[in-house]
Amino acid sequence: EGRLGPSAVVLDHTSGFEGLLLVDDDLLGVSVTWKWLYEVLISSQGLMQIGWCTLSCRFNQEEGVGDTPDSYAYDGNRVRKWNVTTTNYGKSWAAGDIVSCLIDLDEGNISFCLNGVSLGVAFSDISRGSGMAYFPAISLSFKESVAFNFGSRPLRYPFWYPMEGYRPLQDPPRADLLKSQNLLGYLRNVFSTGIDAQEGKLLDRDQSMWHMQGEPTALITVAHIFNHFAPLMCKVYLVEDVLMNFLLGILEGGGSVEEHSLIQHFLDLMWLLMEDYEIHECLKQLMMSLLRAYRFSPIVPDLGLQIHYLRLTIAILRHEKSRKYLLSNVLFDVLRSVVFFFIKSPLRVEEAGLQELIPTTWWPNRFNKEDPKEESDDERLRRRSYERGCMRLKKRIEVVEDLQVQILRLLLNNKDKGGGEASRYIFLNKFRKFLQENASNRGNPTVLCPPEYMVCFLHRLITAIRACWDEHKLRNPPARCSDEAYVPPQIFYNGKVDYFDLQRLGGLLSHLRKTLKDDLASRANIVIDPSELQAVTMDDLEEEDESAGTTTLRPSATQAIGGALARPSWLSSPTLGRANRFLSTAAVSLMNPRRPLSALEKVKVRSLCAEQRTEEDIEGHHGSEGLLLGRPPEEKDTPITENSLLEILDGAVMMYNLSVHQQLGKMVGVSDDVTEYALALKDTEEKLKRCPKRRSDILDELQKSQQVFSEKLNHLSRRLAWINVTIYSKEKMLDIYWLLQVCIRTIEHADRTGSLFAFMPEFYLNVAMNSYNSLKNYFSPVSGMEELPGYDETLTRLAAILAKHFADSRICGRSDPPPPPPGDAVYLIIRNNLSRLSRQINMMKNLLAPYEQRPWAQTNWILVRLWRGCGFGYRYTRLPHLLKTKPEDANLPSLQKPCPSTLLQSHMAKLLRGDPELASSFLNSVLNQLNWAFSEFIGMIQEIQQAAERLERNFVDSRQLKVCATCFDLSVSLLRVLEMTVTLVPDIFLDWSRSASDLLLRRLAQLLNQVLNRVTAERNLFDRVVNLRLPGLESVDHYPILVAVTGILVRLLVDCDPQGTQRATSVLLVDPCFQLRSIQYLLGQTEPASAGSGSPAANKKHFSLQAYTDYINAEELSKVEKMLGHLSEESKQAAAATQPTSEEDLCPICYAHPISAVFKPCSHKSCKACITQHLMNNKDCFFCKATITGVEDYEKPAAN
Structure with missing residues (x-):
């Protein structure tokens, strides 16, 4: 009634405009009359428009739901409603929310609910009548994902709708629902009834005490009930509404999960009395229902809902047979089980109950470390109350985290060997495939694990790894404890662990296997089969993968394929992963290191596909070393831990590199927001104190601003408390620090293997640098980095590693260089902790190698840090044009504190002075990169200026602004490196007995004149873009680039000997781009205004170095004046002597x-x-x- 279409309602993917849409088959239901609803589970927070449309609506890439006359949509990302035009409506949604879409075709209204709370009527008087039928519809941006519930599962918020007469588009299976509830009632009666065999009567008993043994009558009765109950448990609605609630009810009594043995007995009955296909489908649907319930449950102050679902998950996974089936076929193949380890951050703190948990808010009021201001008694009380609230929150979140670790401990159990492989080895193979899917940049982006999930999963995994590691240490005292953990180097080259197509330090794996095969044989006793070295192209590997796949694919893998492709992307992980490119082609032989082997005794060891590996392949047996095949002589023959834990640890390091580091940097933004709003509030309060009482209009506006800032800070401070507890707590900091130490030990051990060091995946070096950067810049505001155990020793070892990394011939050009901040971290570590002179000189020699064919930007940042604090006007921490009250961004190269190293500068000078060829090639590459960087910068600001001058409304891409600012920063840093070179070794440019000096000086003069002309011209392109003050271009200003150029000119024209000054002057003046007005501009001397110029230009404030007395001292200014006088006189003489040229x-x-x-x-x-x-x-x-x-x-x- 009131609806057309089939009884089962799903998405229609055969019509409409779609880019990448993974849905099930069949057609949508269509509403004609009455009141209808459906639910949408929001899996990502991006741009989406959800609602209703008619059959006449036509959508494309530009127009979606809500953009046509007969389509209506709610957009929680922008908090608006859409029907051709748009207005404000509702609340903002977040990932994990549920939107209910309601349509009343009797009254002609459309409304929406968010997590069961009505947002009010969005549209009224919608079109109705003959031929008008409404369909559920959605428009999504790329990579966004949702899940629909038209009624095939129980509605999450049904209590709103029956009162108002709303029905889901798909009716619940009422008959089956009643039947299953009755059958479950019969089972409850059996569990709570005992038989007294002696007296022949029934007894009431606690159902938790029930068990199968010794009660044949009860078992026969249960078997009869299951004969009717089992077929019903293949239906998702009944599993979620009946079975899951029954199992949850068993756990409601409290106590530990282990105390509720009835769930274990019930699962035993299911495996005993249900057909295999029935129990498999039932368990799959049960875990999917649990995952949905956990993922989309609202956050309450005690996190009771999340705890409830996690306890049931633990109870199910404690059942060995169920656990192994779920691990093999469901948790990684059908579900995105990482969701179980995620604790979502509430976007709306009032709904999460944080106002009751943290009643008093607090935020820092000291923004300058030199500020001696003491906190007041009131502020101290607020801070302590806030900290107590944070501790209450932390204790509640720790309960959830402990349950999540318990789940992982169950999956890492390696003692449950009854009926096949132990759980740990099934988990290990699935975990490796999970890493492969997320490491590959190909395929469907919607199946990649979101980085916020990865962060939580990594921390729980580290906790579980360390617990298992230390338990093994207790059982085997010779093994290492987790505080000494590392990954042995043979894992990187023996072919036992798959690293997919990830880059190695020495280049591609196929190249290393060819060039280092002799070293593998002599040092690691591993022989590469020559016939296997032929398949080195991607085509060869694909062909071999296909042939291998046709013969080795097992039934369980086939089932995983079907199940994966049938599930919606919000809850599944359908990418199957490519066949193991290295392991399926590399055959290795082991030679016993204790005695030489004959050719007949060499045993071929074919590496197995990750899906096929067994415990014996991993742990080894009967003298086999498993994963540790091919131990180099530098490695001691002492146990580290179980081999399986080593591979999981290796995977944890890879996880950090994949997306965890980027997410840690992203979440720091909330802390920055708190600081910015706190500054704005402090500034407003100071203005209120200064405002005259007679100006009531200004007072009202300031009071409104004060209220807005205070409310925003109350919200952000509670949200920040949640983030600090879940992401930046002391315990999480120790996890990242432990990972840093693991990387350091691993690199140190691999380094001792000589040429085989090249096999190490390069992500180990990335994680070593990035984890230090995280500890320094992301965690330190919450927890002091210096308090970490063994901090000084760790930094010293990291300094030695990084110094050697820059001078290591075994490392080729890296495919994915870290951004500038790690380069800065590298410099600080090396400067403060590198003591050996030979390492310092080797590092400097490598830094001065030509920039081409290597990640030169990071190298240049390090050279700049050598000089910062010594250059002309280069002693600032914050650029003069930036507000001193703006929160400091530790990632901006322009905001790093001066920290020069005269020792490393002297090494640089000796190297350049003593090796003319090195000096020439280095400076040639610096000048080339400067020419490129500044040209790119000019080209981009031209595009930005053109976009800004268009009359129509337009937006400049934030990514373009970021790249533009980076090019500017690179230009300034390259100029500073040139200034350092000219200051330390001026002979490179001015001693014309050197073959390249004349050319280098001419090129330098040419570039300096080009930069000056572009930057100093009044009302030109650079001037206009700087005056726009676009967000993202904060570092772009006249001062940083002009003082860098001035520093070079002063060194050449003032500080040099007369002969050098004369040579530099003649080359500078002969350059056709030289203009004296550019030098005059530095001191604020501008050309006289032309007759047609307007008054605004005449009154404009001009740039002058004399205005920056806090940044440029009197001696430096006098040198600029001397330089201007010198060039003025020389240019007059040059002009008089110049002869015209045809x-x-x-x-x-x-x-x-x-x-x-x-x-x-x-x-x-x-x-x-x-x-x-x-x-x-x-x-x-x-x-x-x-x-x-x-x-x-x-x-x-x-x-x-």
């Missing part, structure tokens, strides 16, 4: 200098500067591409 005699490349060189053998001509610069990078003729064999001086023949 256009035919000018260089056809630069059109600036006269022709002075002829190429051989092609006889083309140019100036010497152009051809010399060209030949540094290319030996072909600029014009005809013939190979140049020589360059000769050219003099124009005398005219007849």
Whole structure:
């Protein structure tokens, strides 16, 4: 009645516009009359419009639900409703919320609910009548995911709807529901009834005491009930509404999960009395229902709902047979089981009950570390009350975390060997496949594990690993404890662990296996089969994967494929993972290290696919070393721990590299928001004190602002408490610190293996640097980094590793260089902790290698840090144009505190002075990169300026602004490296006995003039973009780049000896781009205004170094004035002596200098500067591409 379509309602993926949509088959239900509803489970927080549409609606990439006349949508991301036009409506939603979409076709109204709370009527008087039928509809942005419930499962918030007469689009199976409830009632009666065999009567008893043994009558009765009950348990609605609630009811009495043995006996009955396909489907649906219930339950102050569902999950997983089936077929193949280890952060703190849990809020009021202000008594009381509230929250969250660790401990059980492999080895193989899916950039992006899940999963996994590790240590005293954990180096090269297509330190694995096969044989006793080295191309590997897959695919894998593809993406992980590229092709042989083996005794060991490995393959048996095959002589023959734990630890390090580090950096934003609002509130309160009482209008506005800031801070401080407890607590900091120590030990052990160090995956070095960066910049505001145990020793060891990394020939160009902040961290670690002189010199030599073909940006940041604090006007922490009250961003290179190293500077000077070839190649690469970076910056600000001048409303992409600011920062840092070089070793540019000095000086002068012309011109492109003050371009300003250029010019023109000054002056003035007004601009001397110029330009405040007395001292300013006077006089003399040159005699490349060189053998001509610069990078003729064999001086023949 009132609805057309089939009884089972699902999504229709055969019509509409879709990019990537994973749905089930069949068609949507359609509503004609009455009141209807459906629920949408929000799995991601992005851009979505959810609602209703008619059959006449046509959607495309630009127009979705709510953008056509007969479609209506609610958008919780932007908190608006849509029907052609848009207005504010409802509340913002978050991942884990449930939206109920209601339509009343009798009254013509559409309304929505968020987590069971009505948001009110969104649309009224909608179109109705003949031919009008409404369908559920949704528009999603790329990578967003939701799950629909049209009634195939129990509605999460049904209590709102019966009172108002709303019905789900799909009716519940009422007959089956009643039947299953009755049958379950019969089972309860059996469990709570005992038989007194002697007296022949029935006895009442506690159902928790029931068991199967010794009661044949009860077992026969249960079997009869299950004959009717089992078929019903294959239906998702009945599993969720009847079975799950029954099992939850058993646990409601409290106590530990172990005390409720009835669940174990009930699962025994299910496995005994149900067909295999029935119990498999029932367990799958039961775990899916538990996962949904946990994921989408609202957060309450005691987290009671989450605890309830986790306790039942533990109870089910304690049953060995059920656990192994779920591990093998469900937890990683059908479900995204990582959800069980996630604790979602509440977006709306009032709904989570944080106001009751943390009644008093507090935020820091000291924003300057040098501020000696003591906190008041009131502030101290507020802070202590807030901290007590945070501790209450922490204790409640720890209960959930302990349950999550218990789940992992069950999955890591390696003693349950009854009926097949132990759980740990099933988990290990599935975990490796999970890592493979998330490490690959190919395939469906919606199945990748969200980074917020990864963070929680990593912390629970580390806790479980350490517990299992230390338990093994107790049973085996010679083994290492978890505080000494590391991954042995043979795992990286023996082919027993799959690293997919991840980069190794020495390059591609196929390349390493070819070039280092002799080292593998001599040092690790591993022989690569030559025939296996042929399949090195991707095509070869794919062909072999396909042939192997057709013969080795097992039934369980086939079932996993079908189950995975049938599930919606919000709850599944359908990517099956590629076949093991290395392990399916690499055959290795082991030679016993105790005695030489003959050819006949060499045993081929074919590495197994990750899905096929057994306990024996991992742990080893009868003399086999399992994962530790091929121990190098540098490794002691003492046990570390169980091999399976080593591989799981390796996976944990990989997880951190995949997405955990980025998520840790992202969540720091909430703390920054608190600081910014606190500053704004403090500023408003100070204005209130200064505001005259007679200005009531201003007082009202300030009071409103004060109230807004206070409310926002109350909300953010409670949300920050949640984030600090779940992400940045002391315990979580210790987890990351332990991971850092694991990486350090692993790198140290691998380093001792000589050339085999190249096999180490490069993510170990990434994690070593990034985890230190996290501890320093993300955790330190909450927990002091210096309080970590063994902190100083750890930093010293990390410094030695990183110094060697920069000078290590075994490491090729890295495929994924870390961003600038780790480079800064690297410098600070090395500077403060590197003591050996040889390591310092080797590191500096590597830093001065040419920038091409390597991650030069990070190297350049480190060189800049050597100099910061010594350069011209380069002693600032914060740029002068930025507010001093703005929260400090530790990641901005422009905001790092000066910390120069004169010792490393002296090493640099000696290396450049003593090796002319090194100096020439280094400076050539620096000048090339400066030319590129500044050109890119100018090109991008041109695009930004054009976008800003358009009349229509437009937005500049934030990513473009970020890249633009990065190019500017790179330009400034490259100029500072040039300033350091000119200061430390001016002879490189001014001693013309060096072959490259003249060219390097000309190129330097050319670039300096180009930068000055672009930056100093009044009302030009740079000036206009700086005045826009766009968010994201905070570091772009006149000061940082002009003082860097000024520093170079002062060193060349003022601080050098007279001969050097004269050479530098002549080269600078002869450059056609030189303009004296650019030098005058530095001191605020501008050209006279033209007759047509307006008054605003005349009154504009001009840039002048004299205005920055806090940043530039009097001596530096006097040098600039001296330089200006010198150039003014020299430019006058040069202008008087310059002879005009005809256009035919000018260089056809630069059109600036006269022709002075002829190429051989092609006889083309140019100036010497152009051809010399060209030949540094290319030996072909600029014009005809013939190979140049020589360059000769050219003099124009005398005219007849």
